[in-house]
Amino acid sequence: MVRFLHTGDWQLGMTRRFLSAEAQARFAAARIDALRSIGRVVAERDAAFVVVAGDVFESNHLDRQVVVRALEALAEVPVDVYLLPGNHDPLDAASVYRSPAFTGHVPPNVAVLRDAAPVAVAPGVELIGAPWASKRPLEDLVGLACADLESSGDMIRVLVGHGAVDRGAPDPDDPALIGLDALEDAVRRGCIQYVALGDRHSCTEIGGTGRVWYAGAPEPTDFDETDPGKVLVVDCDAGRCEVTAVQVGTWRFVRHHTDLAGSADLDELEAWLAGQPGKDRTVLRLSFVGTLPLRDAARLDALLADAADLFAAAGTWDNYSDLAVLPDDADFADLDLGGFARDTADELRTLASRAGRDAGTARGALALLYRLSAPGRGNGG
Ligand SMILES: [Mn+2]
Known part of the structure; x- marks a missing residue:
């Protein structure tokens, strides 16, 4: 039995156009703080190592400050951390992983999974990585990495991959989709004991083996994520696999729609806004339909002005709004x-x-x- 942490999609260096400069700076700092939170989870749960399943960095072209601060935070993680290049940070010629900012500051406990060669990470445990070498691979990298794997025997084998799975994919013709049937087959034949995936920012179990998961982003990145803010603590061997999601995220993206017909609806909206926890780390998108008289419209304006000051952002979602005054x-x-x-x-x-x-x-x-x-x-x- 081995216990390790599965995370991914850190998207370090991400910028969001709807954040003010002040909120953007805190948003960026929170993504670095999440790495320290991950280090705390490792220590509390006594995990043996950490795998990061791609999109560690938002892009290959980043302020070097992002890179050196991230590596400084990772140096404090008390175990080895394995980074997989994903579609945002592929291992191409201009890769962040080849930059002086990275190579000059990478601490001894951090390694990049540069190819699919097995990496021994703990006694009886090996990693197989399926790194992205370009932004648009023309094949299923995960499928390729496990095509020739034999049964792992007494070894616990963890596959680390990045990308969308083919079942239910919006673009079924994408050649880079991960073939889930073949992957589950490899799991059922005992060739792989756990598949750590990145790409989806919502924490999601895939398929029916209980051993294939997306960890999701440890700090949320957008409104359409259903269960972000988690890292996964994985206990597994050939006989069983237990996955526990642990909250580390501190930001929230929240949409809220209100039907407005008069002052009672504004009372309700005001109470809802007041009841939101962690306002300065909450990105709001509000939409309204209905008709208000002038005095209520003026009160709505005042509520929105307060929200804009209190929240990380409090935008209105015009596409879904139809408010007449x-x-x-x-x-x-x-x-x-x-x-x-x-x-x-x-x-x-x-x-x-x-x-x-x-x-x-x-x-x-x-x-x-x-x-x-x-x-x-x-x-x-
Ligand atoms: Mn991602």
């Missing part, structure tokens, strides 16, 4: 408008209630008029 009588009943301003407001309300191009402009003008006139809103501070 329609003034009602109550909007103007309390406003202290007289003379010319009152006449203008009445005129704008008539325009806003009609169909046509000017209606939108009139609503915008009314919203502005409301903001400038409403007590305690907009014109203060």
